[in-house]
Amino acid sequence: MTRLPAALIVIALSLLSGVSSLHAADLEAGKAKAEMCAGCHGENGISEMEYTPSLAGQPDQFIQWQLVFFRSGTRQNANMKPIVDELTNEDIRNLGAYFASLPPMKNDKIDDKPELSRKGAEAAVGRRCASCHTDSYAGTKAVARLAGQREEYLVKALNEFKSGQRSGGAMAAMADVAYPLSEEEIYALAHFLAYLPAK
Template sequence: MRSVLLGAMLIATMACGSSARAADPASGKEKAEICAGCHGENGISQTENIPSLAGQQDQFTQWQLVFFRGGARKSELMQPIAEQISNEDVRVLGAYFASLTPPKDTKPDDNPDLSKKGAEAAVGRRCASCHGDAFAGTKAVARLAGQREEYLVKALHDYKSGVRTGGAGAAMTDVAYPLSDEEITALSHYLAHL
């Protein structure tokens, strides 16, 4: 709880300072080189269970880095990296990834019936009320459209089981807990193909 509170205070401090000068996305390109090994060139992941960051909401990326750094979000890979980056790096990386073109699946949907079930699950769980009608996210809420399908499955299972916390963890746990495995699969397929 303490790390979440400290993270919230840090983000509030960063947000207040950001009104005076916005982070320069161009300066983030060099800082993001370390991220490319897992999250891919231009923030588009080619690695299973690793999310794409291109087009992700600036504040969402900042929050996640702070949660990793403070230990509220667990990852053996991300925590040591996040512990080494400054507050300015957090701001610059958020701006950089938000400035990139988000991933888009150019292949035709190989299972439109599954996407239809996923769309129904999204409506039933009111996903658009937080993630936006196009599922592009808003402010500190994640972009889901075009995200890696298997990563979305993993994230929903992590929220459902309580493995993933931090930020909107409580809201997402409430949404994910009642989802069946079939709904998680359908919802992930639908969102990945938007």
């Protein structure tokens, strides 16, 4: 498995952000390119596929960074690889802007496990999750939106950070947060975040 040095990834991201300040992203082009994402991530970025995250309302920079990490091989996913291999930097900017422009899923589900959510909220405070993901867990800049995300995907992501399996973007910070979490805390935290209303 070939991984690009961190310095090269930083340069690539700098180039992306530098060019994006010169050329505004094209939302229509992003929407057209996102058609290939809908099979897994759902229409309008709302996933209905197990273990697959919703992208609607994710911060622009977060989407861009993750696509760069997938394209560079820093993040590994067999389903993503053939897609990201075909993406240009312009495609990545357009996709980031498009998904960020979409409203996140309206979370009107009734929490059937309020006690689990309470434990998850305590875990979130204890691990200072809001210090990066914001008080509403809507994410910001290159930090992911967690509120309303698929519960089983959040469990999967936390376990991948805990085990060191997931790399790319905030890996050190997330590994530090996730490593001490017990299995019960991971499930509680994922449940709490999944039932938060979108803001």
